[in-house]
Amino acid sequence: MAAPAQFTEYIDKNADKFIDRLAKAVAIPSVSGDASYRKHVFEMADFLKSELEALGVKVKLVPLGKQVLDGQEIDLPPAILGEIGNDKSKKTVGLYAHYDVQPPSSHSKLIDKPQALLSDGWDTDPFVLKVDEKTGRLIGRGSSDDKGPLLGWINVLEAHVKQGIELPVNLKFCLEGKFHRMEESGSEGLDDLINSEVGPGKFFDGVDCVCISDNYWLNTRTPCLTYGLRGICYYKINVSGPAKDLHSGVFGRMVHEPMTDLIHIMSKLVTPQGDILVPGINELVAPLTEEERKRYESLDYSIDDVHSSAGAEIAVSSSISEVLMNRMRYPSLSLHGIEGAFYAAGAKTVIPARVAGKFSIRLVPDMLPVDVDRLVTEYIKSIFNQLNSKNKLEVESLHGGKPWVADPNHWNYVAAAKATETVYGRKPDLTREGGSIPVTLTFAEALGVNVLLLPMGRGDDGAHSTNEKLDRSNYIEGTKLLGTYLWEVSKVTEK
Ligand SMILES: [Zn+2]
The missing domain is CATH 3.40.630.10 (Zn peptidases)
Structure with missing residues (x-):
């Protein structure tokens, strides 16, 4: 019928x-x-x-x-x-x-x-x-x-x-x-x-x-x-130090600088190839089955399609099934911004007193926000501890969805x-x-x-x-x- x-x-x-x-x-x-x-x-x-x-x-x-x-x-x-x-x-x-x-x-x-x-x-x-x-x-x-x-x-x-x-x-x-x-x-x-x-x-x-x-x-x-x-977990890393913004001509190399700590932490989250560096995250991902792999290989999409929708030739791989799996069945971690950073034109020599880095992780089965939150928080704290910095660190989870x-x-x-x-x-x-x-x-x-x-x-x-x-x-x-x-x-x- x-x-x-x-x-x-x-x-x-x-x-x-x-x-x-x-x-x-x-x-x-x-x-x-x-x-x-x-x-x-x-x-x-x-x-x-x-x-x-x-x-x-x-x-x-x-x-x-x-x-x-x-x-x-x-x-x-x-x-x-x-x-x-x-x-x-x-x-x-x-x-x-x-x-x-x-x-x-x-x-x-x-x-x-x-x-x-x-x-x-x-x-x-x-x-x-x-x-x-x-x-x-x-x-x-x-x-x-x-x-x-x-x-x-x-x-x-x-x-x-x-x-x-x-x-x-x-x-x-x-x-x-x-x-x-x-x-x-x-x-x-x-x-x-x-x-x-x-x-x-x-x-x-x-x-x-x-x-x-x-x-x-x-x-x-x-x-x-x-x-x-995909689901999502969104985070904010707060790093604070001095009571107010400082001048680098006066305080440069005299004090721990929040931005330096934050950049260091953010650089340890993901590689330029997109690999997530937070230990334990990849282990949460459901394994790829043969049936599923074939599905990605048969999708009507090309690296050229990726390039034309991105407006530049910047795909992370020349294998289209790999690129599509990265979007559809693997988690991704993106760095979004830094609140409190100096970003205007010109050459201001400020040392910002507090900065907040924002990033998110797109989740796939079987990742649960609660597990991801724990792994992310522990990892960021452990990196920060290795810095021997006297600044203060706080990791906030802004929202999570499965x-x-x-x-x-x-x-x-x-x-x-x-x-x-x-x-x-x-x-x-x-x-x-x-x-x-x-x-x-x-x-x-x-x-x-x-x-x-x-x-x-x-x-x-x-x-x-x-x-x-x-x-x-x-x-x-x-x-x-x-x-x-x-x-x-x-x-x-x-x-
Ligand atoms: Zn809609």
């Missing part, structure tokens, strides 16, 4: 209408990281509620409490819980997406003047969907992250409801309005809601699998399914792979992401079911950058993919 031809034909015939729907959604600037735009996030929730209700979905907006943002206490955007279908003989698919967007520029706060936005690097107004007929690009903030994929599900519903085709599965939507800013550190309020809605008679009761469409193809050519995400990996041989993935072959005529790549989407782990742990990441957009969509776009073909074929996936799930007989 593949998706009926009527379904895919409807998607093709109504493509322009679906693009209009995306334009309406992009026009609502639901930026969650700026308090002055909070009302638009609520407006977006109302927009989705009415779209879903018009198609027969039972919807409730669940308040998630308050937060402090930009010095004000404001309401968190609601979670949208929606359900359609309650046929016990069918599978029930849980769907997650977020309806908020990043600020137009990740470097500055929102500015009301479009002129200022344009000078921030956008070629067009980020909140007016630009349909570029020549390139086939749909350009606007949120087009790819995550409004396009979210509306993809609504388009799928419409194609069924408007034509009187019975949905092949029951659906439960969980839509979030405050994903961004919290991306690396968990979703305020939503985790608690998900955990409280598990169990007999609760909202998520009966969900057989979860599908999240909120990431990207590895490249611009090949559809993929994503079965893993990695996630799913079984890509599970029926949920098999269904998505078949759907990809049907729609795109090729097998999807099986990828893991180097970053985090913490809600994935929340669903996996709270519901105890398989979670699938089924991306719609391409690797060059620029989701967190200027001129974010979704290719028209990815939106339209991606909508077919989401619908076809539901039909493939409905064929599965395993529990």
